[in-house]
Amino acid sequence: MPRRLGRSAFNRPTLSVARELLGKVIVRSHRGRRIAAMIAEVEAYKGPADKASHAAGGRRTARVEPLYGDGGTVYVYLVYGLHWLLNFSTAARGRPEGVLVRGILVDTASGRKLVAGPSNVTWHPKISKKLDGADATVSRDMWIEDRGMRIPARSVTRGPRIGVEYAGRYWAAKPWRFRIAAAPANEKDKRKKGNRARSRE
DNA sequence: TCTAGGATCGGCT
């Protein structure tokens, strides 16, 4: 029996939440349809100290306000002027930590396929700015379900986060990206990351 | 008011 994740699932240490979101299912209710997507890849962002976070240095603006909300608050924002990214706030209210969803597994007519890249993650289940600030623990538009899938430790790959070189080597190197090993890596991301870091030097 | 730059992607060379 599917069980919706409640507050206690999100109001916890961010790295734990990130790891445990793998295998959970995002359910989006949109125009009378339900779209389900299993979370396959995430990144953790740990608040003021984390220079890669939008709340780095305690920054608190209208845009990042959802990050400061209770665990389970939805944070949707635009990057590069054209891509929407989906995050869930974690830790207690007032602590700006969160988890970015980078990859999902969706069921299609031809089978299950990986949707990689955070922008594609929001495109597929029709996630938009409208959901920004929503509370995923009570919302009727989107929530996360535990359908009993358990991802064993040996099936989880950890690595550095993508596209955060601007935060400096120390923070960019933190292994706060979690992926279900069976899900193919987004190799393209890795290459680009290296290119960028080099071009800045 | 202005400006720089970004938690990206896909197409082209």
Place this chain on the structure above:
DNA sequence: GCCGATCCTAGAT
């Protein structure tokens, strides 16, 4: 491997 699309946000002025 490189580059352009495209626009919002935040900080500077």
